[in-house]
Amino acid sequence: HAHDCEVDGVYYNLDGATGTATVTFRGISYYSYSNEYTGNVVIPSTFSYGGNTYSVTSIGYKAFSDCTGLTSVTIPNSVTSIGGSAFSGCTGLTSVTIPNSVTSIGGSAFSGCTGLTSVTIPNSVTSIGSYAFQDCTGLTSVTIPNSVTTIGSYAFEYCTRLTSVTIPN
Numbered sequence: 001h002a003h004d005c006e007v008d009g010v011y012y013n014l015d016g017a018t019g020t021a022t023v024t025f026r027g028i029s030y031y032s033y034s035n036e037y038t039g040n041v042v043i044p045s046t047f048s049y050g051g052n053t054y055s056v057t058s059i060g061y062k063a064f065s066d067c068t069g070l071t072s073v074t075i076p077n078s079v080t081s082i083g084g085s086a087f088s089g090c091t092g093l094t095s096v097t098i099p100n101s102v103t104s105i106g107g108s109a110f111s112g113c114t115g116l117t118s119v120t121i122p123n124s125v126t127s128i129g130s131y132a133f134q135d136c137t138g139l140t141s142v143t144i145p146n147s148v149t150t151i152g153s154y155a156f157e158y159c160t161r162l163t164s165v166t167i168p169n
Contacts, residue, residue, distance in 0.1 A: 002028045007047045021054040023063045030062040045076035059086045068095035077101045100124045123147045
């Protein structure tokens with residue numbers, strides 16, 4: 001489960017057969033290098049490694065988990081899924097841009113991101129996993145687009161400042 005490579009401070013697992021890459025954590029476990037990602041992280045849509053070009057298609061399980069020094073993340077349009085617990089416990093995260101290419105937000109993806117005050121869920125998203133935004137105590141409003149057909153259990157549990165929720169038909 002160790003990362004396959006690191007390019008410009010971002011760690012990836014590679015799929016040579018498809019030419020795709022998943023953003024992951026450094027080392028053998030997400031807690032091997034605590035707070036590895038800090039500040040503003042910009043994930044590229046493609047990168048070159050070992051003479052090959054890879055397209056970044058997903059943010060993996062616990063990729064940024066517990067990176068309390070992470071303040072913002074820019075996800076490219078090539079990404080279609082945000083994995084389970086991908087950003088859980090990122091208390092310093094104040095800004096995240098989810099592109100229109102993302103179709104699923106995994107379980108606990110942003111749980112415990114107490115610094116997030118707003119999240120724009122794009123029209124491409126069809127499912128929001130269980131506990132996806134649990135404990136996001138800074139979140140004040142959420143608009144769920146018409147494309148969403150499934151919202152998992154406890155998706156917004158303990159979002160104590162949430163005063164506006166728009167849910168489509």
